[in-house]
Amino acid sequence: xxxxxxxxxxxxxxxxxxxxxxxxxxxxxxxxxxxxxxxxxxxxxxxxxxxxxxxxxxxxxxxxxxxxxxxxxxxxxxxxxxxx
Amino acid sequence: xxxxxxxxxxxxxxxxxxxxxxxxxxxxxxxxxxxxxxxxxxxxxxxxxxxxxxxxxxxxxxxxxxxxxxxxxxxxxxxxxxxxxxxxxxxxxxxxxxxxxxxxxxxxxxxxxxxxxxxxxxxxxxxxxxxxxxxxxxxxxxxxxxxxxxxxxxxxxxxxxxxxxxxxxxxxxxxxxxxxxxx
Numbered sequence: 193x194x195x196x197x198x199x200x201x202x203x204x205x206x207x208x209x210x211x212x213x214x215x216x217x218x219x220x221x222x223x224x225x226x227x228x229x230x231x232x233x234x235x236x237x238x239x240x241x242x243x244x245x246x247x248x249x250x251x252x253x254x255x256x257x258x259x260x261x262x263x264x265x266x267x268x269x270x271x272x273x274x275x276x
Numbered sequence: 277x278x279x280x281x282x283x284x285x286x287x288x289x290x291x292x293x294x295x296x297x298x299x300x301x302x303x304x305x306x307x308x309x310x311x312x313x314x315x316x317x318x319x320x321x322x323x324x325x326x327x328x329x330x331x332x333x334x335x336x337x338x339x340x341x342x343x344x345x346x347x348x349x350x351x352x353x354x355x356x357x358x359x360x361x362x363x364x365x366x367x368x369x370x371x372x373x374x375x376x377x378x379x380x381x382x383x384x385x386x387x388x389x390x391x392x393x394x395x396x397x398x399x400x401x402x403x404x405x406x407x408x409x410x411x412x413x414x415x416x417x418x419x420x421x422x423x424x425x426x427x428x429x430x431x432x433x434x435x436x437x438x439x440x441x442x443x444x445x446x447x448x449x450x451x452x453x454x455x456x457x458x459x
Binding site for chain 2 (some may be wrong): 195207208211212213214217223242243245246249252253254255256257258261262265267269270273
């Protein structure tokens with residue numbers, strides 16, 4: 193991302209706030225700052241767009257992870273089997 | 277000449293999430309998916325010498341897993357009557373007497389949507405392999421498992437701003453990768 197200074201906050205801070213907003217952890221004030229920033233800064237606007245899309249895609253894909261316990265069971269099984 | 281090496285000790289860490297997501301959309305039952313994957317790992321161990329190294333380890337494991345899933349459906353199908361879908365109007369578990377409530381939701385996902393979502397999930401996991409181990413781990417905990425920033429920070433012993441930088445890098449890499457492979 194280009195380091196173009198624009199009104200109120202710079203790009204790195206905007207990106208940081210934007211990432212936070214993806215996890216619903218940005219405050220109201222921070223959200224306002226993002227919107228002000230992307231009004232003036234095209235690269236950040238693109239980044240925000242992509243970032244939001246990524247969040248949506250991940251939510252849509254409904255990914256699941258296996259728990260550590262499950263992994264442990266598998267590891268044990270593999271270990272037992274390969275030492276036999 | 278084998279181009280791809282096989283190493284069972286790393287299977288669980290490297291592929292379990294991928295295999296798990298592959299299975300869960302097909303059998304829709306956590307425990308069953310778990311059992312199928314352990315069968316897959318064991319079968320993989322047994323036939324390790326048949327691995328020619330032409331495909332990647334993951335493709336090879338997936339092909340075993342596919343057989344296991346097919347076997348599972350064959351088995352439940354052979355128990356006659358069990359696999360039948362019984363449409364019973366007065367089912368106790370079905371609350372609501374109105375016909376409208378029992379009709380399928382027209383706005384529900386179509387089979388195509390579900391398939392697409394499944395592929396999408398695997399594509400995301402594919403892209404996550406481009407991340408470094410730490411990035412992938414933190415991104416997984418934050419985004420997929422939805423853990424608190426604080427909890428992750430404590431576990432990895434990093435500051436919140438460290439965490440956000442890692443998340444930011446992971447997100448940029450992922451967005452780029454998905455843009456190339458998905459859209």
